[in-house]
Amino acid sequence: MASFMRHTISVLVENKFGVLARVAGLFSARGYNIASLAVSETLDPSVSYMTIVVEAEDEKILEQIKKQLNKLIDVITVTDFTKKEHVDRELVLVKVSCPKNEKDALDTLLSKYVAKIVRASGDSLVIEAVDEQDKIRQLLDALNKFGITELVRTGRIAMAY
Amino acid sequence: MIGAQVLIECLKREGVEVIFGYPGGQVLPIFDKIYDSDIKFILTRHEQAAAHAADGYARVTGKVGVCISTSGPGATNLITGIANAYMDSIPIIAITGQVKTSLIGNDAFQEADVTGITRPISKYNYLVKNIKDLALIIREAFHIASTGRPGPVVIDIPSDIQMKDVEFIWPENLDIRSYKPTYYGHPGQIKKAAKFITEAKKPVIYAGGGVISSGAYILLREFAEKIQAPVTWTLMGIGGFPATHPLSLGMLGMHGTAYANHAITDSDLIIAVGARFDDRVTGRLDSFAPTAKIIHIDIDPSSISKNIRVDIPIVGDAKNILKELLDEVKKSPDISDWLKYVEELKAKFPLRYADSGKLKPQYVVEQICEATKGQAIIATEVGQNQMWAAQWYKYDFPRTFVSSGGLGTMGFGFPAAIGAKMGCPNKTVIDIAGDGSIQMNIQEIATCICNKIDVKVMILNNGYLGMVRQWQELFYKRRYSHVCISSPDFVKLAESYGAVGIRVTKKEEVRQAIDKALSIDNTVFIDFQVEPEENVFPMVPAGEAINRMIEGLA
Numbered sequence: 001m002a003s004f005m006r007h008t009i010s011v012l013v014e015n016k017f018g019v020l021a022r023v024a025g026l027f028s029a030r031g032y033n034i035a036s037l038a039v040s041e042t043l044d045p046s047v048s049y050m051t052i053v054v055e056a057e058d059e060k061i062l063e064q065i066k067k068q069l070n071k072l073i074d075v076i077t078v079t080d081f082t083k084k085e086h087v088d089r090e091l092v093l094v095k096v097s098c099p100k101n102e103k104d105a106l107d108t109l110l111s112k113y114v115a116k117i118v119r120a121s122g123d124s125l126v127i128e129a130v131d132e133q134d135k136i137r138q139l140l141d142a143l144n145k146f147g148i149t150e151l152v153r154t155g156r157i158a159m160a161y
Numbered sequence: 162m163i164g165a166q167v168l169i170e171c172l173k174r175e176g177v178e179v180i181f182g183y184p185g186g187q188v189l190p191i192f193d194k195i196y197d198s199d200i201k202f203i204l205t206r207h208e209q210a211a212a213h214a215a216d217g218y219a220r221v222t223g224k225v226g227v228c229i230s231t232s233g234p235g236a237t238n239l240i241t242g243i244a245n246a247y248m249d250s251i252p253i254i255a256i257t258g259q260v261k262t263s264l265i266g267n268d269a270f271q272e273a274d275v276t277g278i279t280r281p282i283s284k285y286n287y288l289v290k291n292i293k294d295l296a297l298i299i300r301e302a303f304h305i306a307s308t309g310r311p312g313p314v315v316i317d318i319p320s321d322i323q324m325k326d327v328e329f330i331w332p333e334n335l336d337i338r339s340y341k342p343t344y345y346g347h348p349g350q351i352k353k354a355a356k357f358i359t360e361a362k363k364p365v366i367y368a369g370g371g372v373i374s375s376g377a378y379i380l381l382r383e384f385a386e387k388i389q390a391p392v393t394w395t396l397m398g399i400g401g402f403p404a405t406h407p408l409s410l411g412m413l414g415m416h417g418t419a420y421a422n423h424a425i426t427d428s429d430l431i432i433a434v435g436a437r438f439d440d441r442v443t444g445r446l447d448s449f450a451p452t453a454k455i456i457h458i459d460i461d462p463s464s465i466s467k468n469i470r471v472d473i474p475i476v477g478d479a480k481n482i483l484k485e486l487l488d489e490v491k492k493s494p495d496i497s498d499w500l501k502y503v504e505e506l507k508a509k510f511p512l513r514y515a516d517s518g519k520l521k522p523q524y525v526v527e528q529i530c531e532a533t534k535g536q537a538i539i540a541t542e543v544g545q546n547q548m549w550a551a552q553w554y555k556y557d558f559p560r561t562f563v564s565s566g567g568l569g570t571m572g573f574g575f576p577a578a579i580g581a582k583m584g585c586p587n588k589t590v591i592d593i594a595g596d597g598s599i600q601m602n603i604q605e606i607a608t609c610i611c612n613k614i615d616v617k618v619m620i621l622n623n624g625y626l627g628m629v630r631q632w633q634e635l636f637y638k639r640r641y642s643h644v645c646i647s648s649p650d651f652v653k654l655a656e657s658y659g660a661v662g663i664r665v666t667k668k669e670e671v672r673q674a675i676d677k678a679l680s681i682d683n684t685v686f687i688d689f690q691v692e693p694e695e696n697v698f699p700m701v702p703a704g705e706a707i708n709r710m711i712e713g714l715a
Contacts (some may be wrong), residue, residue, distance in 0.1 A: 039589060
């Protein structure tokens with residue numbers, strides 16, 4: 001089994017219908033893996049910003065992915081964050097089941113992260129966390145012992161500085 | 162002005178002389194305007210042929226070819242032609258009718274998601290949703306199709322948009338911020354390349370279709386002569402360098418010349434110009450040119466280091482970069498030993514076939530070459546006929562070889578020849594065909610006759626799907642599974658359409674038949690009943706190193 005490295009790429013694209021399909025189609029047609037994809041408008045409404053986390057076997061495939069993205073007519077710029085100073089975040093919503101007697105332990109845990117309880121209904125709690133993916137992973141590992149019943153994540157967004 | 166008229170106005174301004182196509186329900190407004198227009202219209206007998214004809218026209222003229230079809234099945238019939246143009250980087254515009262905007266997505270009669278279907282096989286595509294965008298879209302489409310690495314662009318126009326009124330404004334200026342091809346080479350890379358070239362002892366130039374599309378024919382010759390490097394080419398690069406030039410090595414790769422494959426394997430520097438190291442060229446990757454440094458000139462950055470690791474990438478237009486290199490390379494390397502070695506290779510491994518008294522397909526192609534003095538435009542189908550046409554006709558000029566390289570589309574040659582003849586009416590246009598391929602678009606004889614398009618079709622008729630049969634012979638123990646193909650009587654068939662049919666069964670009749678066909682002012686089919694089990698050699702088995710060829714002499 002080949003080992004995959006994850007790379008974060010941002011792509012500025014024309015905000016037109018069909019552009020997301022072009023980007024997604026490129027990945028599926030050439031057999032590249034997308035780990036996550038987040039799209040939104042920018043300050044300029046005619047431009048959309050995509051943060052794509054790709055899995056690439058090696059440098060060569062990553063190069064090809066960037067070149068193929070650049071080749072799309074609607075792509076304005078492609079930025080690879082692999083060797084670039086940047087901040088990245090992911091937002092997750094986690095539903096856990098937490099009996100009253102464990103609530104204090106949960107609060108202590110959450111205080112170590114950028115995380116908070118946003119809804120509670122009986123033992124069922126929805127936690128919101130925003131952080132780098134490493135931190136998110138740690139948090140999720142820790143939350144496992146409380147019993148995660150549902151998980152939704154936005155995928156990574158990234159910005160250079 | 163209504164949308165349909167806007168389309169015609171734009172096509173005129175883009176210099177379109179001819180449209181290939183087929184009418185239907187969702188393009189009625191456009192056809193109503195074509196009826197009044199000066200632009201020539203060629204009604205093919207199948208939409209696929211319209212796309213291939215536009216492609217053939219583009220290949221021989223260097224202009225953008227245009228084809229049109231209705232929605233749904235008309236559009237899906239264009240698909241093979243669009244994919245074919247995409248793989249070979251040929252600029253065509255495919256205009257498709259679409260159901261009216263209010264019906265899109267409703268599974269309406271003759272509706273197909275054309276932008277969805279063509280997305281991965283076109284350089285770009287448009288669905289026109291607003292009549293105000295139409296003129297700009299057409300202008301952009303021609304620009305995108307013909308610049309950078311060329312390719313097909315699809316414009317899907319709903320029928321209500323064709324009917325809507327709008328003030329016609331021709332967009333003089335065009336600025337697509339996300340589309341800026343690189344045309345000039347990076348000066349640092351040019352300098353590095355020049356240094357490599359000066360220091361090389363065993364250089365080879367490897368030329369592809371980019372030489373032809375960028376118009377670099379003359380510069381390539383000057384460059385090769387200056388550095389005295391032998392030149393080999395891909396199927397798409399045929400005609401990019403004169404075949405009869407002393408530095409010519411012929412085509413390389415799976416059915417290339419043995420000396421080209423040996424030369425590239427032994428070289429210490431490959432200068433790739435507008436070629437993409439396709440698997441049919443490289444064979445087994447880890448054995449490809451193991452001792453060579455590689456300079457790769459290509460307008461498409463994604464072609465570089467895709468298959469083969471490159472030492473000096475130069476992104477830009479082949480013509481500009483060759484000019485820059487010519488200026489930069491001050492001193493030509495002394496490579497007389499290498500040239501001597503290459504000459505020895507040529508003498509030792511000539512392209513050959515067993516020329517018996519039998520009717521050999523290679524002989525037919527040689528005779529076509531002699532009879533036309535190498536001056537004709539040759540279109541081909543796909544398979545053995547294509548490889549023999551590539552090997553045995555000597556192409557000295559660009560845009561004279563019209564063949565489906567990347568996609569390998571059987572049925573391409575005949576309609577492409579029709580397009581070629583429309584683009585170059587004063588040239589002799591010949592489709593070298595096989596009996597299998599010709600039957601994939603044979604209905605186009607009617608197009609030739611109705612429009613007096615004088616195309617000569619020379620069928621190398623061996624009763625087999627020859628290339629597949631060859632593989633079954635060599636790699637599947639001669640188990641001929643569904644490769645024996647029957648044909649109609651091609652002479653009678655041609656005659657029934659109003660064309661001329663000639664049958665040739667003997668070697669002695671070949672030249673006379675070709676000369677006769679060339680002298681007739683009509684479409685002519687010659688049915689050459691050639692040796693049934695002749696193989697194309699040399700041959701590099703799939704996945705093998707390219708210097709390990711099968712060199713049978715049948």
